[in-house]
Amino acid sequence: MSGASVPVIPPVVPPLGEVLASARIVALPMVTRFRGITVREAAVFEGPNGWTEFSPFIEYGDEEASAWLAAAFDYGWAEPPAALRSSIPVNATVPAVPAAEVASVLARFPGARTAKVKVADPGRSLADDVARVAAVRAALGPEGRIRVDANALWNVDEAEHAIRALEQFDLEYVEQPVATIDELAELRRRVARLGILIAADESVRKASDPLAVARAGAADVLVIKAQPLGGVRAALAIVAEAGLPCVVSSALDTSIGLAMGASLAAALPALEFDCGLGTSALFESDVTDAPLLPVEGAIPVGRVVPSPSLLAANAAPESRREWWLARIERCHALLAAR
Ligand SMILES: O=C(O)CCC(=O)C1=CC=C[C@@H](O)[C@@H]1C(=O)O
Numbered sequence: 001m002s003g004a005s006v007p008v009i010p011p012v013v014p015p016l017g018e019v020l021a022s023a024r025i026v027a028l029p030m031v032t033r034f035r036g037i038t039v040r041e042a043a044v045f046e047g048p049n050g051w052t053e054f055s056p057f058i059e060y061g062d063e064e065a066s067a068w069l070a071a072a073f074d075y076g077w078a079e080p081p082a083a084l085r086s087s088i089p090v091n092a093t094v095p096a097v098p099a100a101e102v103a104s105v106l107a108r109f110p111g112a113r114t115a116k117v118k119v120a121d122p123g124r125s126l127a128d129d130v131a132r133v134a135a136v137r138a139a140l141g142p143e144g145r146i147r148v149d150a151n152a153l154w155n156v157d158e159a160e161h162a163i164r165a166l167e168q169f170d171l172e173y174v175e176q177p178v179a180t181i182d183e184l185a186e187l188r189r190r191v192a193r194l195g196i197l198i199a200a201d202e203s204v205r206k207a208s209d210p211l212a213v214a215r216a217g218a219a220d221v222l223v224i225k226a227q228p229l230g231g232v233r234a235a236l237a238i239v240a241e242a243g244l245p246c247v248v249s250s251a252l253d254t255s256i257g258l259a260m261g262a263s264l265a266a267a268l269p270a271l272e273f274d275c276g277l278g279t280s281a282l283f284e285s286d287v288t289d290a291p292l293l294p295v296e297g298a299i300p301v302g303r304v305v306p307s308p309s310l311l312a313a314n315a316a317p318e319s320r321r322e323w324w325l326a327r328i329e330r331c332h333a334l335l336a337a338r
């Protein structure tokens with residue numbers, strides 16, 4: 001990659017009143033705990049291009065969350081990039097469940113040839129991780145692809161030890177095994193002989209400079225998510241600059257946010273990895289009658305329209321609605337001031 005920084009995409013900032021007029025706040029129950037969450041809250045609203053989503057995790061501060069709002073505005077209001085494909089292959093997403101539950105999770109992702117498996121969960125041991133990944137390998141067969149995601153929870157020694165224990169399952173890559181760019185670079189050197197690829201997720205989506213990890217040569221693959229990176233156009237600019245293979249993923253979005261991710265995946269010049277866009281399968285209920293559930297391992301590209309009855313059935317409690325509307329207002333002010 002060049003030494004250039006990410007091209008700045010001027011955010012579209014519609015008037016606040018226009019945003020709030022259609023805003024609906026939902027609380028979607030999940031079929032299994034994922035990243036400590038059993039109910040996923042999200043805001044959805046309608047722009048001139050269609051419905052869009054704003055769903056930063058609730059613990060995120062306004063500065064970080066405002067990138068997610070820029071993404072919502074980008075998808076609802078800006079000119080969308082040309083779609084180069086109409087269907088996006090997705091991976092199964094396997095939370096840090098006991099090995100005995102793996103088969104029922106995978107059954108929610110029919111046709112997926114790739115699974116992303118959460119590891120390093122604080123409540124589980126390395127033996128649990130090995131058993132979970134073994135169960136996934138047994139279910140997918142030798143041709144299935146398995147990636148693991150540690151969400152930065154290992155230190156370098158723990159990561160090296162865990163990778164040596166998991167290597168037998170033929171890993172596609174290890175996502176964010178450690179927290180910092182220096183640690184990623186050190187681990188990458190240590191495991192290079194094993195042929196293990198290192199992917200960066202938090203080091204891209206939570207970094208002030210999402211390209212720093214690529215510039216440092218600290219990862220082989222970048223995980224690209226539309227909402228935290230400020231939208232589809234901003235994410236495309238990062239991919240163009242990074243010079244590394246990229247995996248499109250999401251953030252436990254409703255089907256509206258997943259459609260935003262699918263529009264990013266559809267616009268990428270190359271799509272060599274299956275995408276983390278099948279997670280509607282982890283919800284008991286979504287916002288639309290046509291949720292983006294994987295069919296034959298893929299989801300379609302296109303806008304998603306919410307169903308009024310599901311918006312009503314999954315409406316968040318009033319106090320949460322007020323909290324989200326105030327958050328939108330604060331993040332809107334941050335974007336408008338830029
Ligand atoms: O990539 C996938 O398969 C689904 C998305 C996913 O894994 C994540 C979504 C939201 C929060 C994160 O903890 C997690 C990730 O780290 O990639």
Ligand SMILES: [Mg+2]
Binds near residue numbers: 201
């Ligand atoms: Mg990740």
